[in-house]
Amino acid sequence: MEEKYIGHSVERKEGREKVTGRARYVDDLAFPDMVHGVTVRSSVARGRILGIRYGDGIPWNEFTIVTAKDIPGANEIALILHDQPCLASEFINHPEEPVVLLAHPDKYLLEEARRAVRIDVEAMPAVFTIEDSLAKGTIVWGEDNVLKAYHVDKGDVDSAWAAADVIVEGEYRTGAQEQLYIENQGMIAVANPTDGVTVWGSLQCPYYVHKALMPLFGLPAEKIRVIQAETGGGFGGKEEYPSMIAAHAALLAWKSGKRVKIVYDRAEDMVATTKRHPSRTRHRTGVTRDGKLVAMDIDLAIDGGAYATLSAVVLSRATIHSAGPYVCPNVRIRSQAVATNAPPHGAFRGFGAPQSVFAIERHLDQVARAVNLTPEELRRRNFLRKDQTTATGQIIHEDVNFSGLLDRAFKESDYHAKRARFEKENPGATVKRGIGFSSFMHGAGFTGSGEVYLASVVEVEATAEGCVRVLAASTEIGQGANTIFSQIAADALGISYDRIDVAQPDTGAVPNSGPTVASRTSMVVGNLVEKAALNLKNTLVESGLLCDACTEDEFVRACKRYIETRGTLRARAKYEPPPGLHWDDTTYSGDAYGTYAWAVYVAEVAVDTVTYEARVSDFVAVQEIGKVIHPVLAAGQIEGGVAQAIGMSLYENVVWREGRMANGQMTNYIMPTAADIPPIRVFFEEQPYPFGPHGAKGIGELPMDGPAPAILNAIENATGISLREIPATPEVLMEAMAEKAGALV
Amino acid sequence: MRAYIPAYDLRVPGNLSEALAILGREPGVWQPFAGGTDLMVLLEAGKLSHRKFLSLTKLADFRGVEVTSGAVILGALTTYMEIQRHPGLQSEFPLLCTAARETGSIATQNRGTIGGNIVNASPAADSPPALLVYDAEVELVSERGVRWLPYHGFHTGYKKMQIAADELLRAIRLPRRAEPWKQYYRKVGTRKAQAISKVCFAGAAQMEDGIVRGIRIALGSVAPIVLRAVRAEASIRGKKITPELIAATKDILGHEIAPIDDIRSTARYRLRVAQNLLAEFLMQLAR
Structure with missing residues (x-):
């Protein structure tokens, strides 16, 4: 199939309406x-x-x-x-x-x-923290405050400790965040x-x-x-x-x-409204003297707030991502979502993964130090490769090349030279500089058998004028769904992009293509758009009105003739799982996701020792996401996600008073401004995924996962201070620096 | 918008005598309304308890920047944008321009006024530390007459100040200095724009052969009012800057300010950063 639009940064479908103020949001409707x-x-x-x-x-x-x-x-x-x-x-x-x-x-x-x-x-009596909820002194939900729990067991962790030369423990925390x-x-x-x-x-x-x-x-x-x-x-x-x-x-x-x-x-x-789930993760990791992971024991808990809402699913993604993209023969994960008397926490880009990725990627820097390896060398010795298995026992069939991603990220960020330079320049400097990284993955689409249960459907319909409309419940929320669906449909039908439009999602008129979540819209629904478009074309071919290699004019004429003689011209496609995927909900093992996006992010920071403010001064994001359908939109997703994650890492602190957000104003909830965001340099590696449209994987959430640990690893490189919680506000950094100096009165 | 708009009243007098007559007739009833950048935020949140306002927009003699041989006089309605763009202020009163540039958003800078910033009396305001360092004076007018007060001492407690209910703040006078002073300003607000200060520090000093001859230090967000650190100043004046002096002065400053824990920051952070900023200022003087 010719890629006339896919891979090109075509104009956004609804872009003009939005920038000229013609787009009508709910408060514009009367x-x-x-x-x-x-x-x-x-x-x-x-x-x-x-x-x-x-x-x-x-x-x-x-x-x-x-x-x-x-x-x-x-x-x-x-x-x-x-x-x-x-x-x-x-x-x-x-x-x-x-x-x-x-x-x-x-x-x-x-x-x-x-x-x-x-x-x-x-x-x-009410409960406001994960600890108080787990202590079960006051029961505020169900019989034990536990909204959901998962167990993942791979190998035999208890027997594996004996093979470890060093055991490293750590506890990591993340706060709530507003969307x-x-x-x-x-x-x-x-x-x-x-x-x-x-x-x-x-x-x-x-x-x-x-x-x-x-x-x-x-x-x-x-x-x-x-x-x-x-x-x-x-x-x-x-x-x-x-x-x-x-x-x-x-x-x-x-x-x-x-x-x-x-x-x-x-x-x-x-x-x-909902916020990101606060979390507390404990890692206990056994490693050999030469840096091979032998056992990972992970205990994680998230605060679900007052009602169950989506906490079970958020916890699932947090659980599956908690061991990172590393191979370890023995892994035990115990996870719980617990109730507190705060408004329910809910879905937020990353959906549990940012919390888990923060913990494992901060922790591995501690493990590296314990065995006298650099953070990169420890990771290189344990990166997941083709034919190896994840924590849930999923065999990786892709030719994942983490060391290659790492090499590229280090080259683009000048990592090694900067590390050496900062080490030389930092002593005596008021502003300390540091550089750090994280390597991580994000599973695209619903977890486990989720996509099979959703059984998503997309339809396309042609008019007598040869225009084609995509009918799906997937929503344009600023990410570019309309544009990507149109690119896919146009290339599938071999007609121009302008002939495609996407119907307004309306349950009275569109089939259920599933929720617009989980980085699934391009990969899963986009694939259905392509199939439905091909089915529509096939209908014309089978009815003898069109040959396979047609021109746009022939397509238009064929639509007209079909509609005149047979009525409506409509086709559909329904989700079918990629072959060979197996997931067992009872043991929480198997193929957790059809595929993953893989990434290495490098953050450079400047920590001002006068004000204890850490700023991100440079950022390099390298990721393998299958085919890039729209380069500008894809880079925009990464830049936006990184910016949002910088907010989560250093600035955005929800101040809780008895379960209530006390700083619910943008003046007091410090979201970073454009002036606080560094250049974000985005690089894509493309290794097509056979079951996404033209090889595309999901990317929307990926950039939320990696920045926080990369930034805190960079702060550790700059100051020698190992922070275990985000947001790392200046107040947190001050207390940690004062404690290290032993000098606070 | 959570306010019930019909409950509010806004009068727009056409000139100063009309405005002063309204204030004289019903002192305390009509609250002056200038740029509205603080009041509108409260209104939107449904938290603006005062209901009757007197708009100052038509008071022409409250506007403009006048430069004389001895002083620069700012009309109370001078906006942050006018301040930061004024060449005379840029060269002689740079701390005020920096404060104006770091206040709120561009929209706030276009509407917000220096007089409003003073009488809003927020201890976290960004311009007042600069005004204190420049030994500003304020002009108050009422039907009873005109008086000038030193700005230092104008604020007497949290949201309390030396202005009568029938008075308006008309102008701010900044005395010009013949000799150059070394100047320092730093606003700490965690993000680079649209921030409310956690600590704000302004300092100016006159150095002579390594000795501090004159010094003024003022801080915001560390006490119920924007504070002139007179005791810290006294410990430095007439001395040569040494590490021992810096340490001792940090200690004095620590006892002079009274920061608190609130939703924006902690008392410990404010204290320590205020001391660090003092040290940074003094080290720059020593250089």
Whole structure:
């Protein structure tokens, strides 16, 4: 197949609409008779609701007021489990728990009303840390606070310690992080018993919202319709939370009989919606004197917040990525997601992997020092190669060349020369420089048998004018899905890119191609787009209207003739797993992912010993991601992910007070600005993956995984201080430097 | 927007006498509104408790920068952008220009005013340390008359200052110096732009044969008000800078400031960084 568009940086499909301001986001949509809605939340972390009072001075008769009693179906946000209520009716489990919904045409009066509602709560003991949750002194979820646990066993760790010359232990921690998409969460709903429920919103996964609204209203699938409005970023933050805000808007619409719009402001979005799971990982690693890994014992725990939401799946990815891209005959992983009385933590780019990769890549630098090897040499001696097995026993069939990636990353970053130079220049310097790296992988697509369960479908439809529309539930959230689908379809059909468009995701009109998550859209759904397009062309060939090697004009004529004589011209493709993939959920072993993207990242830092501020001064990202479909978009994904990971590493600190985010403003939650981000130099190696479109693998999450350990390894190189937690804020660095100097008064 | 807009009132007097008459008639009722860069943030968050505002936008004599032989006089409505672009300020009062350049965002710099920055009375404000180091004076006007006060001492406690309810801050005067002073300014806000200071330090000194003849040091974010470190200054004045002097002065400064733990940082961090910045300033003087 000719690659006329694939591999080229064509213009973004929706780019002009966005940069000229014509693109319409949910807050740009207005309907006659539309009213606004707000959410009244608990302010107590845990307790029993005693009553709700509506204060004086508000014309309450003008308001639509919804509580749990008004829910026509089940009071739940259906996801994996059904533990999270849509509105708290009796018990409060976190300080931002929604209790009452209000709607009114005047959104300013609505705010006065929100302030006038008092929810009386009898407080109950609450749990705020992983340690307290694991101690089980207070049980806040289920029987033991454990939302999910996994065991992975490879070989026999207990007998393997004897073969180790050195055993190195370490504990590593990562904090919560806000997604900070540009557009806050928002939804518009219309709902009544006759027509059912329709919502328009900013979201990643139309069919997740669809699934959640059915039991809430007790309505069948065809009575629920979910339409994605233009969406200003997601990063996972619009994976599961939109079900909540859609449910709230729909309940207000159902009771009021009007269209209801709920749009969060930044303050509400930051405190009430999901964040990255905080984590605590313990490593115990046995290694021979010559640096071969013989045993890895990993104990990891993540804080899931008050309800199960997606924690089981986040924990799964954290677990599978926790042993890194290394070969070790004996691996034991024990992992748990535990409940606390904070708002539920949720999906965020990387989805558990950044937490695990941080721990293993910081830890290996400690292991290297313990056996007197350089960080690179230790890794070179243990890199996973073709025909070897991962921690879950997955045999790697690709010709993965980590040493080659490392060589290239070191060459591009001038690693060795800089390391030598910094060692010479640092003594006596106020600003200490350092360079560090990480090597890591990211599994693309759903874990284990996830893609088989999803059974995604994509359709394509041609018009009589020879234009082709891609129908999928996969959403454009700024990452470029529309563009990539169009490139793939255009090359599959041999027609021009301009003839392709991508339908607005609408559960009433598009098949379920699965959620827009897990770095799966290009690789998995893109592959289905290609197959569906080829099926469409094949329909024309088989009907005798087209020869295989056709021109664009012939294709256009064939479409016209087909539609005139036989009606609709539509084709579909359904997911089929690559042959030979096996995954066992009971033993948590087998082929965890169809493939992985592999990467080596190098960070250079400057640590100011006057202010204890560490800045990333240069960054090199080398990765093997199969075929690069759109070089500009791909590089953009890497640059954006690295920038977001720099935020997670050094700046973005969620300050918790009794389960509540205390710094929910962009002035006090320090996201780095463009001025804080170094040049990010992106390099791709391309080794086509046979089951992705033209060989493409997933890349969206990969760049989130590697920067944090590379940066902290660089800080250790600069200062000799081995930090075990992120964010490594100046306050953290100061305490560590003071402790090392033994000089703090 | 969480504020209930109908509850707010904004009056726009056309000239100074009209403005002062409103303030004189109902002192304390009308709060001045200049660039709005602090007030609008509170309004948006639904936390602006004061409800009646007096817009100063039409007060022409509150604008502009006047350079005389003895002083530079800034109208209270001079914006951060006007400050950082003013050639005279750049050459003689560079710390003020640096502070203006490091305040908020470009949008904030276009709207925010130096007078507003003073009367908003945030202990974390970036310009006041520079004003203290430059021995600024402020001009207050009311129907009762005009008075000039030294800026040092203007702030008397957290959000408290020497301005009566019927007065407006009209201008800031910076005395020009004949001889050059060595100057130092550093804002520590973790990110390079759009940051609120964790510690802000301004210092200026006049050196003569290695001896510190004159010295002024001021800090933000380490006390309930932006602070002139007079005791640290006194320990340096008239002396030669040595490692022992630096260590002793750091200790004095540590007792002079009163940093706190809050959502932005810790008292320990602020203390130590303030001391480090002092040391960095003094070492630059010694060089």
